[in-house]
Amino acid sequence: MRGLTLSKVILTTAVAVAGMNGFSSLTRAAEPADSIKAILSVNHDGKGAAEAQQAVKALSTADASQIPAVLAAFKGANPLAANYLRGVVETIADRTLRSGGNLPTAELKKFIDDRGNDAKARSLAFDWLKQADKPLAESLIPAMITDPSPDLRREAVARLIKIGADAKEKADAVKAYEEAMAGAVDEDQVKDLVEKLKKHGKTIDLQKHFGFLTKWHIAGPFDNKGLKGFATEYPPEKGVDLKARYEGQLGEVTWTEISTKEDYGILDIAKEVKPYKGAVMYLTTDFTSDSKRLVELRLGTPNAWKVWVNGKELFAREEYHRGMAVDQYRVPAELKAGKNTILVKLCQNEQEQDWAQRYQLQLRVCDPSGTAVPSNDAVAAK
Amino acid sequence: MRRSMTLLALALTLSGAAHAADWLQFRGNNGDGIAPDSDLPLTWSDGDNIAWKSALPGRGLSGPIVVGDKVYVTSSSGFRQDRLHVHCFDAKSGKELWDRQFWATGNTMCHPKMAVATSHPASDGKRVFAFYSSNDLACLDLDGNLLWYRGLGWDNPNASNSLGMASSPIVVGDTLVVQVESDAEAFATGIDVATGLHRWKIQRPRAANWTSPSLLKGKTPELDVVLLQSSKGIEAVDPHTGAVRWTFTDGASTIPSLSVSGDTAYIPSNGLVAIKQADDGKSYKTVWQTAKLRPATASPLVYEGRIYTSNTAGALACADAATGDILWQLRVEGPFSGTPVAAGGHIYLFNEKGKAIVVKPGEKEGEIVGKSEHGEAILCTPAISNGGLYVRSDGHLWKISK
Numbered sequence: 001m002r003g004l005t006l007s008k009v010i011l012t013t014a015v016a017v018a019g020m021n022g023f024s025s026l027t028r029a030a031e032p033a034d035s036i037k038a039i040l041s042v043n044h045d046g047k048g049a050a051e052a053q054q055a056v057k058a059l060s061t062a063d064a065s066q067i068p069a070v071l072a073a074f075k076g077a078n079p080l081a082a083n084y085l086r087g088v089v090e091t092i093a094d095r096t097l098r099s100g101g102n103l104p105t106a107e108l109k110k111f112i113d114d115r116g117n118d119a120k121a122r123s124l125a126f127d128w129l130k131q132a133d134k135p136l137a138e139s140l141i142p143a144m145i146t147d148p149s150p151d152l153r154r155e156a157v158a159r160l161i162k163i164g165a166d167a168k169e170k171a172d173a174v175k176a177y178e179e180a181m182a183g184a185v186d187e188d189q190v191k192d193l194v195e196k197l198k199k200h201g202k203t204i205d206l207q208k209h210f211g212f213l214t215k216w217h218i219a220g221p222f223d224n225k226g227l228k229g230f231a232t233e234y235p236p237e238k239g240v241d242l243k244a245r246y247e248g249q250l251g252e253v254t255w256t257e258i259s260t261k262e263d264y265g266i267l268d269i270a271k272e273v274k275p276y277k278g279a280v281m282y283l284t285t286d287f288t289s290d291s292k293r294l295v296e297l298r299l300g301t302p303n304a305w306k307v308w309v310n311g312k313e314l315f316a317r318e319e320y321h322r323g324m325a326v327d328q329y330r331v332p333a334e335l336k337a338g339k340n341t342i343l344v345k346l347c348q349n350e351q352e353q354d355w356a357q358r359y360q361l362q363l364r365v366c367d368p369s370g371t372a373v374p375s376n377d378a379v380a381a382k
Numbered sequence: 383m384r385r386s387m388t389l390l391a392l393a394l395t396l397s398g399a400a401h402a403a404d405w406l407q408f409r410g411n412n413g414d415g416i417a418p419d420s421d422l423p424l425t426w427s428d429g430d431n432i433a434w435k436s437a438l439p440g441r442g443l444s445g446p447i448v449v450g451d452k453v454y455v456t457s458s459s460g461f462r463q464d465r466l467h468v469h470c471f472d473a474k475s476g477k478e479l480w481d482r483q484f485w486a487t488g489n490t491m492c493h494p495k496m497a498v499a500t501s502h503p504a505s506d507g508k509r510v511f512a513f514y515s516s517n518d519l520a521c522l523d524l525d526g527n528l529l530w531y532r533g534l535g536w537d538n539p540n541a542s543n544s545l546g547m548a549s550s551p552i553v554v555g556d557t558l559v560v561q562v563e564s565d566a567e568a569f570a571t572g573i574d575v576a577t578g579l580h581r582w583k584i585q586r587p588r589a590a591n592w593t594s595p596s597l598l599k600g601k602t603p604e605l606d607v608v609l610l611q612s613s614k615g616i617e618a619v620d621p622h623t624g625a626v627r628w629t630f631t632d633g634a635s636t637i638p639s640l641s642v643s644g645d646t647a648y649i650p651s652n653g654l655v656a657i658k659q660a661d662d663g664k665s666y667k668t669v670w671q672t673a674k675l676r677p678a679t680a681s682p683l684v685y686e687g688r689i690y691t692s693n694t695a696g697a698l699a700c701a702d703a704a705t706g707d708i709l710w711q712l713r714v715e716g717p718f719s720g721t722p723v724a725a726g727g728h729i730y731l732f733n734e735k736g737k738a739i740v741v742k743p744g745e746k747e748g749e750i751v752g753k754s755e756h757g758e759a760i761l762c763t764p765a766i767s768n769g770g771l772y773v774r775s776d777g778h779l780w781k782i783s784k
Contacts, residue, residue: 044537046579049530053577056528079487080533083520087528090482094526120485154461186461302544315539319565322544322590328491 032066035059036073039084052084060091067092067128068107074121082120093128103132112140112152119149119368126152145183150369157184157193164196174200181209185370187326210326211364211372212265213285213342217255221279222248224347229280230304230318236282239311240341249279258283264326266300269346270359278350279359284343287365287375289335295373297342300328300362304347307363309333310340320349321356327370405448405765405772408502408550409721413596414643415683417766420726424740424752426782433770433781434476440467442499443548445720446774448473448767449505449524453781455774456512458498463490466498468512468522469779473770476781480526488516488535489542495761496546502594502763506553506575515547517562521578530578534560540567548592552608554621557581559608563591570595570610572624582624587614593639597621598647598659605663609647611640616649618659618666628665630657638677639721643684643703650677654691656706670706675699678717680731685724688743692718692731700743712748714739719761723771732760736775738782756780 035055042048059070070088077085093103108129112122130137144156157180164176177197181204184190194204207214222234235246246253260267269281289295297307297314302324306316315331348359365373409415423431440457447454453471458464464486470479490498492515501513509529512520517535522528535542541562549561557572568586573579593611598618600606607618607627616630634640635650642648646669649655653673657666675682677691684690689703696716701708715733722731728751729741736759740752758775765772771782 042531044533046530046532046577049532049578053530060527079485079536080531083484083487083518083531083533084528086484087482087531091527094480151460188461317540317566319544322565323491323493325491325544328544329489 032059032062032069036070036085039088040073040077040081042080042084043078044080052081056084056088059088062092064092064096064101064103067104067125068111071111071121071125072117074118077118082118085121086124089124089128093131097131103128105129105133105136108132109136109140115148119147119152122147123149123151126155145179146371147183148367148369150185153183153369154186154189156180157186157189161189161192161196170200174202178202185366206263207265208374209372210265211366211374213287213363213365213375214261214265215257215259216267216283216285217242218258218269218273218281218283219246219253219255220248220281221250221274221276222246222253222281223278224249224280225278225350227318227347227349229278230306230316230345230347232280234280234282236284236343237308237345240284240343242284255284265362265364267361268359269348269361270357275357275359276348279348281346281348281359282343283346283361284341287335287340287342288377289337289340289373290376291337293335293373295333295335295365296368297331297333298327298329298364298366298370299331299344300324300326301346301360302358303360304349305361306345307331308343310336311343318347320347321351321358324358324360324362326362327364403448403768404450404505404507405446405767406507407447407504407552408445408594408763409641409681409723410765413552414641415721415723415763416685417723417725419766419769421769421784422725422728422730422766422771423782423784424728426738426754431782431784433783435781436471436476436478436779438469438774438777438779439481440465440499441497441776442774443497443719443761444499444550444774445502445762446765446772446779447503447505447510448765448770448772449507449510452479452524453765453772453779454503454505454510454512455779456499456501456503456514458486458490458514462486463492463498464516466512466514466516466518466520468503468510468520468526470524470526471779473767473781476779482520482522482526482528484518484520484531486514486516486518486535487533488518488539489544490516491542491544492546496548498546500546500548502550504551504553504558506556509575511551511553511558511575513549513551513560515543517541517547519551519560519573519578521575532573532578534562534571538562538567538569540564541569542566543590545590550594552595552597554597554606554608557621559595559621561586561591561593561595561610563587563589563612565590568612570619570624572621581622584619584624584626586610586617587612589613589636591636593634593636596640596642596647598642599645600659600663601661605659607659607663609640609642611649612636615651616640616647627663628659630666635677637679639681641682641684641689643689646684646703648682648684648689648703650682654682654689654706656703669704672701672706672708674708675701675706680718681721683722683724683729685729685743686727690722690729690743692716692722696733698729698731698741698748700748709745710747712741712750714741714750721763723764723766725766725771730764730771732756732762732764732773734759734761736760738773
């Protein structure tokens with residue numbers, strides 16, 4: 001099924017590219033389309049690498065007028081294919097500029113303007129437009145504040161931060177910072193804006209801004225002595241029932257409510273519940289989506305974990321105490337319209353060092369750009 | 383006849399085959415950190431023995447490699463450090479010839495002291511292999527054209543370490559040997575340099591590991607083995623098949639890598655252990671073991687019959703490589719992350735604060751004969767080629783030469 005879908009994407013993209021790309025003759029048009037098709041076929045474990053290598057070599061000899069066509073092929077490309085395509089674009093663009101040639105700046109602008117194009121390809125187009133025609137590239141930045149590309153959005157946020165910093169009137173500064181905050185998704189820019197707005201008496205609800213889930217039910221501890229709990233399927237994994245009672249590591253276990261007011265949504269089990277060692281805790285919460293859609297669950301934790309959405313395991317990672325950060329892990333998830341149940345298994349080991357005592361989780365729901373996707377609690381309440 | 387010779391010379395030139403003066407990977411072509419150069423400066427400063435200093439746009443701890451008249455180094459940039467760079471500089475002028483960029487397909491989270499571009503790039507003289515903490519592996523020709531790209535982190539999303547990965551791949555014949563080892567998933571692989579495909583892939587002990595593979599030559603080329611180090615010890619594998627020939631099971635460090643000199647491997651293991659492979663290539667024998675030599679982060683250096691280690695206190699210890707007996711110790715200013723290199727009878731160390739320290743080792747003591755400040759953190763292992771010492775600081779690539 002996956003192969004069929006991929007084939008459709010390849011064919012659709014290749015045909016679309018060949019049709020709109022301006023390859024001048026019919027003979028020449030078929031060859032680049034074949035090359036692009038070969039690149040889009042690369043996949044896990046080196047599949048298609050030999051064909052892609054030949055395709056890159058062939059495409060890289062094209063002139064700069066073909067760059068928009070290669071950029072168009074990014075749509076639907078997997079991360080590996082995107083890097084092959086990037087290699088083609090950079091080779092052509094670099095060669096062109098170093099030899100005194102021109103890039104098709106009007107076409108690059110048009111490509112960037114169309115938010116329906118691939119976000120990475122638009123970001124790449126912007127990078128080269130900056131080198132070819134910096135004023136034109138910079139003229140596009142103000143419209144990028146809610147761009148699907150986090151890289152382009154970052155440019156727009158940085159511009160507004162500078163406007164705010166340069167403003168002579170407080171009202172102008174606040175206006176710029178608030179506009180920037182509306183688009184900011186990177187933690188460093190958000191933190192900078194929070195501090196700047198704070199100086200002007202404005203506070204930001206960071207939990208809401210990032211989309212952290214802050215209200216959960218928690219059950220545990222279950223046994224993780226000798227690290228055996230990670231692979232053990234305890235009852236909550238067979239179905240979440242908030243009224244259920246379980247036999248736990250230290251006696252009977254029930255679901256209780258837990259919430260956090262920490263700005264970045266950190267649930268601190270060691271502090272708020274108990275500093276369990278060799279333990280498994282389960283956390284669950286409901287998330288209401290307006291529609292069926294793809295989102296990213298972004299987690300941070302120094303503990304081993306598994307995550308399920310509506311009973312489907314999405315990822316499992318058995319690593320302890322190697323650090324924790326906002327957006328440490330990005331897990332694609334498909335939400336259905338209406339109520340979705342998120343379940344997290346969080347495991348603590350038995351290390352005794354001071355730095356190995358954290359038992360924490362932060363989890364947010366966002367789109368690929370990092371913009372928060374809020375649970376529609378109004379719908380949930382009905 | 384003369385014309386044939388000319389054509390042969392031309393063919394060799396065009397083939398881009400490795401030259402003796404190249405520095406193709408972590409610790410150089412032989413993996414020993416030693417160069418034949420004999421005329422490197424002992425001290426340098428602005429306007430004095432610094433041939434050039436070129437800015438790097440991204441972060442990185444990786445060292446440079448030198449292939450012919452070009453210097454290659456990696457870096458990463460962007461808020462998420464997910465923009466991966468391969469830079470190429472002209473060795474003579476320091477001019478950047480190109481900068482190829484890719485998007486990381488694996489995890490880019492690192493400890494603040496680490497960087498996504500920590501692994502040393504490698505080359506077979508015709509291609510450049512750039513490897514990153516995200517386990518992205520890019521292969522370019524010497525002119526920056528992409529040949530193949532592997533997302534080993536994309537293929538194996540659990541094979542990552544939130545502190546960062548640091549193992550540097552090495553080229554053995556036509557195989558690139560790569561270690562990807564973390565708490566959650568661990569493997570080593572031999573990759574065909576021409577195609578990017580796995581020749582072999584073996585499971586490895588599931589534990590965080592920052593060490594790099596090393597080649598130990600056997601009595602005959604067929605008995606050459608790649609030594610894969612981990613907390614469990616050493617696996618000696620056939621570089622072309624991944625078959626395990628023998629194992630050393632006394633445990634080993636997961637930070638400093640073992641060093642090879644001649645037919646002996648010096649393993650950071652409960653101190654330091656020297657071993658030799660048996661003549662039949664099926665086992666090893668221990669030559670000596672000492673608890674008194676304890677390399678910290680930097681790997682040991684074996685030079686002119688002596689072995690040098692630096693400990694956490696910043697002391698450089700010199701021992702007889704044949705016996706492990708300590709000959710002298712010298713207080714140097716650590717800490718060191720990069721492994722020292724040697725040439726012309728001198729040892730070149732770079733501490734994490736960016737100070738270069740040149741030591742002249744003697745029979746009974748070592749002498750510091752030069753100190754130079756770079757003013758930026760240095761955690762890389764430098765390269766030496768054609769009278770130039772190439773080192774990468776936090777923001778720059780430097781060429782030191784007379």
